[in-house]
Amino acid sequence: MWRISVQSVRHYWALFVGTFVALALGVALIGVSAAALAATWSVPAPAADLPSVTLTDGTGTARTLSGGTLDMGGVQSVLAMAGVVSAFVTVFVIAGTCAFGIALRRRDMGLLRLVGAGGPQVRRMVLGESLAVAVPAAVTGCLAAAVAAPSVLDALNSTGLSPVELHPGPVLWPLVFAAGSGLLIAVLGVFAASKRAARVRPTEALREADLDAKAMTAGRAVTGAALLVTGAVMVSIAPGSGAEAATPLALFGAMALAVAATLLGPAYLPPLLRLLSLPLRWADPVAGRMAAASVTTSRRRTASLVGPVLAIVAIVGVFTTVLSTAGAATEADDRARTAAQLIVEPVGGGGLSAADLAALRADPRVAAVSAPAPLEVAVAGAIEVWKDQAAVADPAALARTHRITVTEGTAGALAPGTVAVSKEFADWYGRHAGTEVTYGLFGGRTVKAKVVAVLDGGSAVPHLLLPAADAAGAAAAPERASVLLDPGAAGSAGAVAADLTRRLGPDRVEVTESVRWFDHHSTGQDRLNRLVLLVLTGPASLYALIAVASTLVMSYSRRGREVAGMRMIGVSAGQLRRTAVWETLATTTAGIAIAAAIVTIGARSYRGALTVLGGEPPLSVPWALLAALAGSCVLVGVVVSLVATGRLLRQGGVAAITSRQ
Numbered sequence: 001m002w003r004i005s006v007q008s009v010r011h012y013w014a015l016f017v018g019t020f021v022a023l024a025l026g027v028a029l030i031g032v033s034a035a036a037l038a039a040t041w042s043v044p045a046p047a048a049d050l051p052s053v054t055l056t057d058g059t060g061t062a063r064t065l066s067g068g069t070l071d072m073g074g075v076q077s078v079l080a081m082a083g084v085v086s087a088f089v090t091v092f093v094i095a096g097t098c099a100f101g102i103a104l105r106r107r108d109m110g111l112l113r114l115v116g117a118g119g120p121q122v123r124r125m126v127l128g129e130s131l132a133v134a135v136p137a138a139v140t141g142c143l144a145a146a147v148a149a150p151s152v153l154d155a156l157n158s159t160g161l162s163p164v165e166l167h168p169g170p171v172l173w174p175l176v177f178a179a180g181s182g183l184l185i186a187v188l189g190v191f192a193a194s195k196r197a198a199r200v201r202p203t204e205a206l207r208e209a210d211l212d213a214k215a216m217t218a219g220r221a222v223t224g225a226a227l228l229v230t231g232a233v234m235v236s237i238a239p240g241s242g243a244e245a246a247t248p249l250a251l252f253g254a255m256a257l258a259v260a261a262t263l264l265g266p267a268y269l270p271p272l273l274r275l276l277s278l279p280l281r282w283a284d285p286v287a288g289r290m291a292a293a294s295v296t297t298s299r300r301r302t303a304s305l306v307g308p309v310l311a312i313v314a315i316v317g318v319f320t321t322v323l324s325t326a327g328a329a330t331e332a333d334d335r336a337r338t339a340a341q342l343i344v345e346p347v348g349g350g351g352l353s354a355a356d357l358a359a360l361r362a363d364p365r366v367a368a369v370s371a372p373a374p375l376e377v378a379v380a381g382a383i384e385v386w387k388d389q390a391a392v393a394d395p396a397a398l399a400r401t402h403r404i405t406v407t408e409g410t411a412g413a414l415a416p417g418t419v420a421v422s423k424e425f426a427d428w429y430g431r432h433a434g435t436e437v438t439y440g441l442f443g444g445r446t447v448k449a450k451v452v453a454v455l456d457g458g459s460a461v462p463h464l465l466l467p468a469a470d471a472a473g474a475a476a477a478p479e480r481a482s483v484l485l486d487p488g489a490a491g492s493a494g495a496v497a498a499d500l501t502r503r504l505g506p507d508r509v510e511v512t513e514s515v516r517w518f519d520h521h522s523t524g525q526d527r528l529n530r531l532v533l534l535v536l537t538g539p540a541s542l543y544a545l546i547a548v549a550s551t552l553v554m555s556y557s558r559r560g561r562e563v564a565g566m567r568m569i570g571v572s573a574g575q576l577r578r579t580a581v582w583e584t585l586a587t588t589t590a591g592i593a594i595a596a597a598i599v600t601i602g603a604r605s606y607r608g609a610l611t612v613l614g615g616e617p618p619l620s621v622p623w624a625l626l627a628a629l630a631g632s633c634v635l636v637g638v639v640v641s642l643v644a645t646g647r648l649l650r651q652g653g654v655a656a657i658t659s660r661q
Contacts, residue, residue, distance in 0.1 A: 005128030008108075016129070018550025019097045020137045023182055025543045026090030027141025028148065031178030032539070033083035035149040035171050036156060040072045040079065042169040051443025058382035065378045065385060067442025075162045085315060086539060087181065088255065093308055093547040094189035097554070102126065102194075126194040127187065134186035138179040145178060146171055224263030231256030235601055239608030243326075246609030250322055254602030258314040261594050265303035270296045273586055280582050287575045290566070291582035301555055302587055308551055309591030309633045312544030317599035317626050322606050324620035329610040333458045335518050336613040340370075340401040340482035341493040342500070343517040345510050351477020356504055360481060365489035365496055368400035371478035372462060375471055379464070380438040381429060388425075390439070390464035392475040395420045395453055401482040402460045403613060408433035409453035414467035420453040425463040439464065441474045458613070483511075545632055549640045552584075556644035563648040573649050580645040584637040592630045599626075 009016050050066040057063060102109070112122055150168045157165050234253030238246040273295045280288030295302045344360065346352050352371060360369050372391035379388045395411040398404060404411070407423055414420060419437055426432050433451050440446045447470050455461045466475075489496050497511040504511070512520075563576060603619060610617035 005125050006132050008125070009129055009132045016133050018547075018554045019094065019186075020133050020140075021550050022090070022093050022097060022543075022547050023134055023137040023186055024141040024144065025546060026086065026094070026185065027138050027178045027182035028144040029086035029539050029543060030083055030090070030181050031142055031145025031171075031175050032149055032152050033079055033086060034174035034177050035145060035168070036153060036166070037076060037079050037083070038171070038174050039153055039166040039169050040076050040162070043072060043164055043166070053378050053440035053442050053444070053446065055378055055380040055385045055438060055440050055446060057380050057385050063380075063385040065387060065440075065442075067376050067378075067387075072163065075156075081319075082539070085319065086543065087185070089312060089315065089544055089547075090182075091185050091189065093311070093544070094185055097304075097547070097551060098130065098190040099304070123194040126190055130186045130190040130194075131183075134183050137186075138182040141182060142175040142179050145175060220263050221267070224260045227256045227260035227263065231260060235605040238605040241609060243609050243611075246606050247322065247326070250602045250606035250609075251318060253605065254318040254598050255315060257598045257601065258311055258595070261314075261598065262303065262307040262310055265306055266299040269302055269306060269590060270299055273302065273590055276590060277582075277586055280586070284578060284582065286571070287578035288582055290571070290575070290579045291586060294579070295583055295586050304551055305555065305584075305587040305637075306591040306594075308544055308547045309588050309637075310595050312541060312547075313592055313595035313626070313630060313633065314598045316541055316629055317595060318602040320622045320625060321599055321603040321620070324622055325603060325607055325610070325618070328620035329607075329612055329617040330459060331518070331521075332615065332618055333612045334460065336615060337403045337458055337460050338401070338482065338514050338518075339403055340368075340484045341490055341514055342483040342485065342497050343512050343514055344481040344483060344500070345479070345512070346477075347506070347508055347510055351479055352481055352509070353477065356509055357478070357481060359504055360483060360500070363500065365485055366483055367486040368397050368484040369481055370394065370397040370401040371481035372398070372465070373475035373478045374462075375466065375475040376442065377464065377466075378440040378442065379429075380440075388439075388463050390466050390471075391462040392468050392471050393462065393465045395455065395465055398457070398461070398465075399455070401484045402457055404455050404457035404461060407454045407456050409451070411453045411455060414452070414465065416467055416469040417447070417449050418452045418467060419449040420455055420465040421451055422461040422463050423454055423456040426451075426454045437464070441471060444474055482514075541629055541632075545636050548633055549636050552637060552640040553644060556641070556648065560648050563645065567649070576649065577642060577645055580641040581638055584641045585634065588634050588637050592633070 052064050052066045054062055054064045109122055112125070113119075117125075149171060153166050153168055156162060231253045234249045234256065238249035238253065241249060274292065277288070277292035277295065280292055282288070344352065344356070346356075351373075357369060357371055360366055370393065372393035375390045375392060377388055377390045378385055394413060396413055399406070399411045408426070409420070411420065419439075421431055421437070431437050431451055433454055435451050436448055437451055438446065438448045449466075449470065455465075468475075483500075485493060485496060493513050497513055500511045501509065566576060567573070603621070607617050607619050612618075
């Protein structure tokens with residue numbers, strides 16, 4: 001059957017070119033992501049000896065951690081998520097492309113069965129076709145990844161997402177992983193389609209239409225229903241699960257809904273498209289009616305054309321909306337919790353000196369100053385020891401400059417041997433008021449402290465607040481200070497800020513009103529968020545657009561007789577071109593509309609898990625990005641359909657009808 005598989009790929013090259021391009025690009029994306037991850041893992045450790053600390057966890061095991069190491073977790077998480085998105089879109093597109101290709105060749109499968117081929121032989125032939133396409137596609141994708149990886153790393157370095165500059169490392173194993181993933185994706189993508197091809201009966205294939213025969217199979221219906229229920233359950237429980245757990249629930253729940261919507265497409269798309277095509281019947285009676293009839297009767301083809309658009313808009317939409325909403329909610333909560341009117345920062349980086357803080361506190365117009373000094377510590381738990389972020393701070397001053405709720409204990413000055421913890425830390429690790437926390441200072445001593453307060457203050461409260469006496473000399477200088485003015489000076493915060501800048505020295509500190517500081521800070525954070533979203537969704541979006549074009553090419557490669565037949569009964573070339581445009585607009589609009597509904601469900605589910613002091617969490621939607629993506633899908637679909645229709649119109653009518661497709 002291998003020879004038949006190779007000959008089939010050569011003969012139906014227009015059907016398989018879409019699979020080849022999609023798989024090659026998918027392997028390239030996975031390979032680039034893996035190579036970038038390998039570059040982060042190969043970052044050399046600092047040459048100097050790092051301070052360390054040894055703590056004993058609850059099981060009695062001594063564990064040693066080193067401080068001052070580079071935190072590559074952020075950029076690694078972004079790259080890993082980019083790889084997951086690319087792999088998901090690749091699996092999605094390849095599976096749909098393979099199933100569509102089998103549906104377009106039902107007559108050929110029936111002819112093979114008619115001349116004596118058994119079901120297992122047909123299945124082996126289909127799997128052989130998949131490997132015949134997948135092997136050169138994987139090689140091509142690996143070559144593309146090897147060429148593109150250095151440029152991608154240079155672009156990643158320019159974004160500032162990595163704390164150090166990344167350099168290309170050995171790409172052999174990342175490319176091996178990418179090639180193996182591509183071959184696995186190809187086999188998985190064609191597996192279900194091969195089972196369906198093996199069940200084709202000769203008489204069934206010879207008498208039924210190519211695309212409408214049993215478009216909704218039992219396996220497709222069961223899998224779609226299972227994913228629909230799974231996605232619905234995940235997004236329904238996300239609002240009450242907390243912000244941390246809600247992120248994967250909302251993301252993967254929406255992805256499950258997207259896959260379910262694609263699998264169940266042949267069942268619900270005909271009535272939906274019949275409704276969407278009503279204006280076409282009125283606006284263009286001939287071309288509009290033909291387009292409406294085509295998209296509502298050819299259920300398999302319609303579902304295959306809607307699928308890529310639905311998948312990429314839904315995935316990109318829910319990822320970008322969830323990330324944007326998370327950032328917007330954090331910023332809104334920080335604004336609401338900040339009672340201080342002024343923010344003081346050092347000029348040129350570094351930290352605020354003790355003299356500057358003393359001068360601020362001595363000013364008669366200042367009611368309170370909070371300036372947490374950041375500090376990395378190691379914390380001993382029941383079965384592990386982990387690094388955590390702490391700060392040397394005065395809980396009483398922090399509670400004055402910020403709207404903080406003391407949920408347990410008392411927010412007073414911290415004595416040696418005591419700590420205050422955030423509500424998140426208390427919920428995660430079970431450290432409440434009256435319990436003990438054992439932490440270690442890197443290069444210093446181990447401290448066993450009693451929790452005297454649990455503070456609910458969002459990101460304004462570090463996980464651990466330490467007394468200055470227990471962390472003397474270990475904490476860095478404060479990065480900024482929040483200044484609460486007394487009631488008499490609060491109304492002229494701008495003038496006070498200018499005066500404090502002049503008194504402390506404009507070459508040393510910059511004093512800014514809180515509102516202006518948040519506006520400037522949010523602009524920088526928005527830029528970083530856009531970079532993250534570009535890394536996450538940019539390659540996958542481009543890939544999906546190519547997949548949309550490939551699916552259309554596959555579709556039109558088998559419509560020569562249909563177009564020639566309509567030409568012979570008097571349909572003009574212009575009407576056929578308009579029919580192609582209306583079909584594309586109808587299927588693309590349906591995919592975008594369904595994706596928008598899924599994004600709305602996922603975003604609202606995630607938003608329900610967020611909290612903002614004194615208000616409702618904002619819903620941040622990157623409208624410009626999603627509109628550009630939707631418009632690109634429409635543009636690519638229209639251009640490819642017009643080009644494909646023009647190619648079919650240039651064929652002779654009788655030749656097209658009598659030719660073998």
